[in-house]
Amino acid sequence: MSLMNVTRSLVPAGRWVWHKLTRPHVILGILLIVAMLYFVMTPLYILIRTALTWQPEDVRLARGVVPGQFTLFHLQRVFNSVISQAMLWVPLRNTLLISIGVSALALSFGSLLAWLVVRTDLPGRKLISTLAIIPYMLPSWTIALAWTVVFKNERVGGAIGLLQALTGIQPPDWLSYGPLPIIITLSLHYYAFAFLMVSGALSTLDARLEESGEILGAGRWHVLTRITLPLVMPAILSAFVLTFARAMGSFGTPAFLGNPVRYNVLSTTLYANIQSRLQADGFVLCLVLISISIITIYINQRIIGVRKSFVTIAGKGFTATPVRLGSLKYLVLALVALVLFVAVFAPLFFLGYQTLMLRNNDYSLSNLTLHFWIGESNPLIADGVEGVFRSSQVWASTRNTVALAAVTASLTALIGILLGYAIVKGRGTLLAKAIEQIAFLPYLMPSIAFGAIYLGMFAKPVGPLPALYGTFWLLVVVSVVKNLPYSSRSGTAAMLQVGGELEEAAVVAGSSWLDRFRSVILPLCTSGVVSGFLLTFITTMRELSLIILLVTPTTRTLPTLTFRYAEQGYHQPGDAITLFLVIIILVSEWLVRRIPGAEIGKGLGA
Amino acid sequence: MHSIKLVNVTKRFGQVTAVDSLNLVIEPGAFLTLLGPSGCGKTTILRMIAGLEEPDSGEILIDGRVVFSRDKGIFVPPARRGLGLVFQSYALWPHMTVFQNVAFGLVRAKMPRDQVRQRVREILRDLQIAEMEERYPQEMSGGQQQRVALARMLAPKPGIFLLDEPLSNLDARLRMDMRSELKRLHRDAGATAIYVTHDQIEALTMSTHIAVLRQGRLCQLDAPKQVYRCPASLFVADFIGNPKVNLIEGTATQENGTTAVTLAGCEIAGIPAQARGPVVVAIRPEDVHLALEPVPGGTEFEVYSVLPAGSEMVVNVRRGNQMLTVKETRPINIEMDAPIWVTFDSSNINLYDKESGDLIPASA
Numbered sequence: 001m002s003l004m005n006v007t008r009s010l011v012p013a014g015r016w017v018w019h020k021l022t023r024p025h026v027i028l029g030i031l032l033i034v035a036m037l038y039f040v041m042t043p044l045y046i047l048i049r050t051a052l053t054w055q056p057e058d059v060r061l062a063r064g065v066v067p068g069q070f071t072l073f074h075l076q077r078v079f080n081s082v083i084s085q086a087m088l089w090v091p092l093r094n095t096l097l098i099s100i101g102v103s104a105l106a107l108s109f110g111s112l113l114a115w116l117v118v119r120t121d122l123p124g125r126k127l128i129s130t131l132a133i134i135p136y137m138l139p140s141w142t143i144a145l146a147w148t149v150v151f152k153n154e155r156v157g158g159a160i161g162l163l164q165a166l167t168g169i170q171p172p173d174w175l176s177y178g179p180l181p182i183i184i185t186l187s188l189h190y191y192a193f194a195f196l197m198v199s200g201a202l203s204t205l206d207a208r209l210e211e212s213g214e215i216l217g218a219g220r221w222h223v224l225t226r227i228t229l230p231l232v233m234p235a236i237l238s239a240f241v242l243t244f245a246r247a248m249g250s251f252g253t254p255a256f257l258g259n260p261v262r263y264n265v266l267s268t269t270l271y272a273n274i275q276s277r278l279q280a281d282g283f284v285l286c287l288v289l290i291s292i293s294i295i296t297i298y299i300n301q302r303i304i305g306v307r308k309s310f311v312t313i314a315g316k317g318f319t320a321t322p323v324r325l326g327s328l329k330y331l332v333l334a335l336v337a338l339v340l341f342v343a344v345f346a347p348l349f350f351l352g353y354q355t356l357m358l359r360n361n362d363y364s365l366s367n368l369t370l371h372f373w374i375g376e377s378n379p380l381i382a383d384g385v386e387g388v389f390r391s392s393q394v395w396a397s398t399r400n401t402v403a404l405a406a407v408t409a410s411l412t413a414l415i416g417i418l419l420g421y422a423i424v425k426g427r428g429t430l431l432a433k434a435i436e437q438i439a440f441l442p443y444l445m446p447s448i449a450f451g452a453i454y455l456g457m458f459a460k461p462v463g464p465l466p467a468l469y470g471t472f473w474l475l476v477v478v479s480v481v482k483n484l485p486y487s488s489r490s491g492t493a494a495m496l497q498v499g500g501e502l503e504e505a506a507v508v509a510g511s512s513w514l515d516r517f518r519s520v521i522l523p524l525c526t527s528g529v530v531s532g533f534l535l536t537f538i539t540t541m542r543e544l545s546l547i548i549l550l551v552t553p554t555t556r557t558l559p560t561l562t563f564r565y566a567e568q569g570y571h572q573p574g575d576a577i578t579l580f581l582v583i584i585i586l587v588s589e590w591l592v593r594r595i596p597g598a599e600i601g602k603g604l605g606a
Numbered sequence: 607m608h609s610i611k612l613v614n615v616t617k618r619f620g621q622v623t624a625v626d627s628l629n630l631v632i633e634p635g636a637f638l639t640l641l642g643p644s645g646c647g648k649t650t651i652l653r654m655i656a657g658l659e660e661p662d663s664g665e666i667l668i669d670g671r672v673v674f675s676r677d678k679g680i681f682v683p684p685a686r687r688g689l690g691l692v693f694q695s696y697a698l699w700p701h702m703t704v705f706q707n708v709a710f711g712l713v714r715a716k717m718p719r720d721q722v723r724q725r726v727r728e729i730l731r732d733l734q735i736a737e738m739e740e741r742y743p744q745e746m747s748g749g750q751q752q753r754v755a756l757a758r759m760l761a762p763k764p765g766i767f768l769l770d771e772p773l774s775n776l777d778a779r780l781r782m783d784m785r786s787e788l789k790r791l792h793r794d795a796g797a798t799a800i801y802v803t804h805d806q807i808e809a810l811t812m813s814t815h816i817a818v819l820r821q822g823r824l825c826q827l828d829a830p831k832q833v834y835r836c837p838a839s840l841f842v843a844d845f846i847g848n849p850k851v852n853l854i855e856g857t858a859t860q861e862n863g864t865t866a867v868t869l870a871g872c873e874i875a876g877i878p879a880q881a882r883g884p885v886v887v888a889i890r891p892e893d894v895h896l897a898l899e900p901v902p903g904g905t906e907f908e909v910y911s912v913l914p915a916g917s918e919m920v921v922n923v924r925r926g927n928q929m930l931t932v933k934e935t936r937p938i939n940i941e942m943d944a945p946i947w948v949t950f951d952s953s954n955i956n957l958y959d960k961e962s963g964d965l966i967p968a969s970a
Contacts (some may be wrong), residue, residue, distance in 0.1 A: 013679065016679045131826045235654075428620070502697050504658050504691075505697040506699075506710065508690070509711030510686075510715055520699055
């Protein structure tokens with residue numbers, strides 16, 4: 001074959017390959033993969049590199065330090081040295097205890113509540129299911145702060161709590177601080193996962209499956225344990241993994257309730273290490289957190305992998321005859337009401353009360369003041385801290401918070417649609433699978449560790465990106481990337497609903513890709529991603545663990561400002577800001593809810 | 607008027623071969639129906655002609671111009687193939703009004719605004735949905751949505767209509783009305799139409815040509831009458847016709863230049879096909895005649911069931927193990943379990959090779 005012929009046959013072949021590669025979803029998919037690899041893998045690489053090389057600050061710790069050279073020094077320091085106990089093993093034990101405790105408590109309560117709401121004749125079920133999600137929308141440390149208001153003791157807390165003021169008994173340390181209150185308060189926040197997922201599974205579960213069991217003579221208990229429970233097991237397991245991972249990465253609550261008695265967990269130890277400029281040691285702890293998370297998710301997938309098929313059995317589901325609670329009805333209602341009161345109203349009330357107290361030890365009405373809300377700076381009170389509504393710092397943080405939430409939620413929604421498009425259009429191809437897998441990666445990393453891996457990144461300009469450290473945009477990037485797993489899932493779901501033919505109809509009509517994306521796909525997806533937008537907006541607004549390591553005084557958000565105040569022992573301003581944040585969250589939730597089709601539970605989508 | 611030609615077109619989805627080296631020529635102005643059971647590849651063929659799906663090999667030509675050829679590296683995008691498409695789901699954009707839906711393609715084709723308005727009004731009037739211009743698709747009935755989908759296809763005046771089961775979501779009455787309307791639209795526009803359906807009645811009533819498909823292969827391409835009267839294979843014979851054709855194994859013998867078959871103990875002589883030995887006999891239910899009294903040449907059967915359906919009735923009769931389905935148009939009174947005498951219209955009987963299932967041709 002002459003060279004002429006070869007080129008002649010190569011040209012059409014090349015044209016064909018070019019045609020295949022320039023299809024919009026392929027280009028988009030490749031761009032997304034490159035971007036995601038850059039934003040997920042690069043920081044992870046920098047993290048590992050930092051952990052395995054000498055750092056300039058190591059000079060004060062060891063001899064023969066050559067910054068930049070490979071070393072196992074940090075690994076050894078964390079895993080096998082005199083400080084390993086304090087640095088790793090004790091916090092690790094505490095972290096596991098708390099994660100397991102929270103998972104167990106949150107799962108039992110959440111699942112039980114889900115069953116009560118979906119499957120029984122409990123009065124006020126609708127109201128209960130609305131109220132039940134509120135604790136999840138609030139910052140996770142709200143309940144922890146409220147706990148200290150009531151249970152703190154004079155010895156450790158410096159001032160007496162409400163309980164001591166009313167009864168005169170000083171609460172023991174184990175009740176005021178440490179694992180017990182951490183587990184309880186985190187559970188009251190995280191039970192929402194189990195509640196939403198299990199009630200979702202229960203309400204799509206075909207009641208006829210249960211009814212056939214009953215017809216065949218199984219008793220109610222038998223049906224519950226042998227039919228219902230196995231069928232909702234996948235949902236319960238997913239909720240477990242989610243709760244476990246979140247509890248492990250949570251920072252605010254362990255800091256507020258653990259630090260006073262030096263009860264350290266991995267997240268707080270990690271924070272302390274990085275604050276004392278022991279970045280490399282902190283990064284080793286990050287890797288430990290990420291490893292535990294990966295192992296948990298791996299085990300979960302092994303178990304669910306076998307059981308997943310159950311989910312498909314769940315059909316539309318007929319409204320089942322509710323289980324009659326009989327004489328227990330009002331007792332159960334009272335218990336549920338009590339827990340919801342403790343989780344929703346009591347914390348807000350106690351926090352509110354504390355913000356009105358001029359002096360810390362005095363719970364009498366004569367001590368009430370609005371100073372911490374609207375007062376001018378007075379050097380005699382709390383070192384001259386102004387009322388939150390007067391503080392320019394609070395207003396700047398409010399702007400930051402709302403802007404961060406709005407930008408993150410919008411970008412997340414848009415990227416979700418793009419991801420969904422690339423995944424759904426390329427369904428079955430390697431490219432689509434790769435996108436799905438990579439978008440899932442941030443899920444494996446606990447929030448505080450994920451924030452930490454961005455510390456080293458963007459300190460200097462990288463490629464086209466300027467140095468982002470200390471800017472608002474770094475917070476946006478980390479928040480958007482951390483949300484990738486959820487956005488890809490909700491985007492895929494939305495895109496599946498849009499269906500291929502609506503786009504193809506536009507193709508036939510001669511619409512270019514950009515044109516049909518703008519005029520057909522985007523408008524049709526909007527309603528599908530509204531729930532996701534709402535969820536991202538609210539969770540970003542109250543985010544602490546993810547960004548605590550990355551904020552600077554100019555980019556502070558309300559949650560991080562709260563933490564700053566609480567760290568310095570200014571309870572009233574911290575509580576006031578938390579309450580202010582809660583109000584902003586509830587109002588935005590109420591506003592976004594006006595949009596038809598928006599529902600926070602839907603956005604969870606996990 | 608536009609012709610379409612598919613040359614050796616193959617399309618695979620993973621391991622499944624949806625379309626297997628298909629050759630198909632569609633005459634200008636034809637109304638061709640792609641007919642076959644679900645999964646036979648008919649929608650894939652339509653989508654490949656539209657350009658929404660790309661064959662793995664082969665060529666597609668429209669008016670002699672290659673619009674797809676992998677070997678030559680040619681791919682003409684759908685919008686430049688001069689065709690319109692109606693989807694089974696209609697695929698109307700729910701966030702656009704009827705007007706916006708129909709105008710979409712015109713606007714993309716850079717038609718001036720006042721002309722767009724004029725053309726959309728005209729087409730909506732033709733389809734009798736002029737007053738629905740400002741409505742959204744979900745505010746309309748299924749039949750009206752169907753009309754919007756048609757209007758959207760017709761608006762840019764395409765030379766080729768591609769219709770993917772457009773009537774399958776309508777109720778039976780509306781379907782009847784739309785069939786005649788579609789036929790009219792096709793004639794008035796002078797377009798070439800390709801119509802995908804699994805409903806053989808639709809295929810028989812509307813087409814100038816029917817292509818019967820099975821597992822991605824073309825079984826027969828003929829005029830509807832021919833497909834019905836002389837199905838090329840047992841598969842086609844079995845697929846076309848309602849009630850179904852009677853397929854009975856029998857033995858053929860030669861008598862005075864014509865063929866006779868023996869089945870279920872009775873002999874039918876005077877069959878045009880030339881055959882000898884074991885065959886499959888295909889008898890349409892309307893080619894079997896019933897008599898309540900013994901008739902010459904009649905064989906006695908027993909009435910198994912009677913299914914009246916207004917203008918006609920379907921009678922199943924039995925002799926030993928042999929069942930026959932009969933279409934009876936006379937309003938006679940037939941009792942279940944009663945004896946009945948059966949004769950055959952032998953000139954319409956087809957014989958098939960028992961091995962290959964192919965039609966045995968009639969003697970010239």
